Structures are given as structure tokens and as C-alpha cells.
Amino acid sequence: METWVRFSAQSQAKERLFRAAQYACALAGDTLRRNGASAGVLASVRQLEAHLSLGRKLLRLGSSAEALEAAKRAIHLSDMVLRFCVTLSHLNRAMYFACDNVLWAGKTGLVPSVDQEKWSQRSFRYYLFALVVNLSRDAYEIRILMEREAGGKRAKGNENGRQLRADNGLQQLGLRLQIQLRLLIRVLRNNPPLLLDVVKNACDLFIPLDKLGLYKTNPGFVGLCGLTSSILSILTILHPWLKLKP
Helix, strand or coil: CHHHHHHHHHCHHHHHHHHHHHHHHHHHHHHHHHCCCCHHHHHHHHHHHHHHHHHHHHHCCCHHHHHHHHHHHHCCCCCHHHHHHHHHHHHHHHHHHHHHHHHHHHHCCCCCCCCHHHHHHHHHHHHHHHHHHHHHHHHHHHHHHHHHHHCCHHHHHHHHHHHHCCCCHHHHHHHHHHHHHHHHHHHHHHCHHHHHHHHHHHHHHHHHHHHCCCCCCCHHHHHHHHHHHHHHHHHHHHCHHHCCCC
């Protein structure tokens, strides 16, 4: 198991590059279509996108084992909320990768009887649930850091001073919102890994929402979101300190 996990980890950077190229093709294809490109050019872009998607599925073979190992490690986290969110996220990723492996077997002809549509929808449901859990974890981390920031003497002093100048309830509400917004900006600015994780998960969220028909956008927007999150993922690989831990 550990040997396969190490081998899978070495493929992550390549998979991220393939992912960025795949969604760049989706974005380029939609842009070309809007500009009236020929059917031949559009078909070539779509074919390249399909090849990149299939290559990604090959690189993700065995990623379920890595996700399960990560879930086993997350069980030992001391924070109960983090333990629940991180473990549940890894378990859903493991199921997503398992469905993805079945899709790869079907697309390559190894198991031609695979119902591509059914397994694709199933994989995107697991992917969506994992992203929702990730964003919930991000929200929890933000709340903890904002409370810690607001608990400082300087934040308390600013808050009290502003509230004393409030003349009515509506003005107090406005001041509280301003304080919370400034706290949020300060927390995210001082924690680049958390900021990158929030942006990455938010961008990724539109992909399964679109594929499952829950929130339809367009191929260009999905391509832009996928490309953005892929670039952020590559940054966390090149600079490990930018990856949110645990």
C-alpha cells in the first residue's frame, strides 16, 4: 500500500499539468466557438481535451489508496471538527477516484459494458460532496482565526471605540459588518494557504455543479474555474508551504 501511495504521489504534479491543459482547452474551445471558428478546429480542440482527460484518469489510478491513507491519518487529529471534515473529505475523494478508475476502464475498452453516464454522475456527486466539506472546513478555520484575531487587545480596542460612536442599532450593525469584513480580509491576507484553499475549492465547486445540472453555466466559465484551481494546485506543489495543513 505505502509503495503504491508513493508512486501515486509522484504522478500528482503531472496530473495537475494535464488538468490545467484540459481546462485551458475547454476555455479556448468556448472562446473559439464564440468567435466563429471552423468546425474542424473545434473538433480538434475537443479531441485534445478528451485525450488529456483520459491521460489524467490514467495518472489517477491508485489515488483511492492515497486518499484512504490520508483519511486514516486524519482520524488522529485532535480538533473534532477538523477530524470530521478532513476525514470525510478524504473518504469522498477515495470514492470519487474509485468511480474515476471505473470510467477509465470503460473509456479504454477494458470494461466496455460500463455505463459511462451513470458512473460519471456518481463520481461528480462524490466530488461535489468533498468540495462542500472542504469549504466547510475552510469556514471553520476562518471563524477560529477571526475569533483569535478579534480577541487581541488591539482588535477589541478598535471594536469598542467604533461601537461607542454608533448612534443607533442600524449604524451599530453596519459597524459590526465593517469590523467583521476587515477581520476576514486581515485573516486571509495573513494566511495565504487558507486563502488559496478557499479560492481553489470555490472555483472547483462550479465544475460538479455544472456537470450534475444543479447550476448550469457554460464551458468557458467551467474551463476558467478549472484552469484557475489547477494553477493554484500547481503552486502548492511547487511551494509546499502554501498547502493548507492538515
